[in-house]
Amino acid sequence: MLFPLVRDSKVEAELAGDRCHPICADVGLASAESAIASVLEAHTSSLDLLINNAGNVRKLRWLPETAAEDLEELFRVHCVGAFRCTRAALPFLRKAPKPAVVNITSRFGSTARAAGGEFRGIYSYSIAKSAQNMLTVCLDQELRKEGIRVFAVHPGRLRTSVAAVDADTEPRAAAEKLAEWLDSADRDAGCSLYDLMAGEIIPW
Ligand SMILES: NC(=O)c1ccc[n+]([C@@H]2O[C@H](COP(=O)([O-])OP(=O)(O)OC[C@H]3O[C@@H](n4cnc5c(N)ncnc54)[C@H](OP(=O)(O)O)[C@@H]3O)[C@@H](O)[C@H]2O)c1
Structure with missing residues (x-):
């Protein structure tokens, strides 16, 4: 399973699939931490x-x-x-x-x-x-x-x-x-x- 981090919500929608769960975030912002954690929590344990x-x-x-x-x-x-x-x-x-x-x-x-x-x-x-x-x-x-x-x-x-x-x-x-x-x-x-x-x- 892949979790690519992207900044553009259009790219996020294009990449999404059964085994691909994009994370939309800017790593320069504090909000990236919760964005990453919530996508991972929803789709994997490890x-x-x-x-x-x-x-x-x-x-x-x-x-x-x-x-x-x-x-x-x-x-x-x-x-x-x-x-x-x-x-x-x-x-x-x-x-x-x-x-x-x-x-x-x-x-x-x-x-x-x-x-x-x-x-x-x-x-x-x-x-x-x-x-x-x-x-x-x-x-x-x-x-x-x-x-x-x-x-x-x-x-x-x-x-x-x-x-x-x-x-x-x-x-x-x-x-x-x-x-x-x-x-x-x-x-x-x-x-x-x-x-x-x-x-x-x-x-x-
Ligand atoms: N190219 C080289 O020769 C070279 C050499 C040594 C090291 N590197 C390193 O390799 C890495 C990838 O660079 P690249 O050459 O592939 O350049 P690139 O094509 O410009 O890719 C950089 C990626 O980083 C993303 N990004 C930039 N700022 C971000 C942020 N604040 N939050 C989330 N994503 C962000 C960009 O997203 P967007 O698409 O949204 O802009 C883009 O997808 C960099 O860390 C670079 O320093 C590159």
């Missing part, structure tokens, strides 16, 4: 996998062009949004046999790579993804002992609406690879930031 994927980008690299509100908005979606969705899903994850949470992060959230000069940090986006990475670590520290694994995954350079100039991967290929990787992921390994398409660990 949840195997939560993917925190919602995100948007501001490609602002310079201080004068970046407003404090840009930072607040992206932090609210990438970090607080993932926190909210995980809180709402937790009672259902606890009842699954091998539950997992995947936080879709970005290479641009790696403090180590930015500090090493590999790329220039993007104020709002890199800070939001870096905060989301710490959320992944905090969740892993708390939930691993209950058997809930929490992963940070950089999905690759995807050809989507927020694509970087060097985007080279179709979102469908990344989704298929993620499913494959999750099936074989070492559930006992330490908490790390995994580059899905490159098949390597990115330093935090």
Whole structure:
């Protein structure tokens, strides 16, 4: 059974089916928690996998062009949004046999790579993804002992609406690879930031 979270009620109606129960919510708003909980309560007792994927980008690299509100908005979606969705899903994850949470992060959230000069940090986006990475670590520290694994995954350079100039991967290929990787992921390994398409660990 699938529970896609969408913002548009028209998309919600289009997706609804016997095995698909969309949740209409904005992860940046507090109301998302009750929206998620009520759809899950109505249709299932357990949840195997939560993917925190919602995100948007501001490609602002310079201080004068970046407003404090840009930072607040992206932090609210990438970090607080993932926190909210995980809180709402937790009672259902606890009842699954091998539950997992995947936080879709970005290479641009790696403090180590930015500090090493590999790329220039993007104020709002890199800070939001870096905060989301710490959320992944905090969740892993708390939930691993209950058997809930929490992963940070950089999905690759995807050809989507927020694509970087060097985007080279179709979102469908990344989704298929993620499913494959999750099936074989070492559930006992330490908490790390995994580059899905490159098949390597990115330093935090
Ligand atoms: N594209 C890349 O190369 C790349 C690389 C690294 C990481 N990522 C990450 O991958 C994730 C998916 O991005 P994408 O590339 O697939 O971009 P995308 O096509 O723009 O998808 C982003 C999705 O997030 C949803 N969303 C945004 N804000 C939301 C909110 N407040 N509440 C609920 N849903 C919200 C959007 O919903 P609407 O359809 O309603 O706008 C959209 O469905 C993001 O977390 C992004 O940071 C992408």
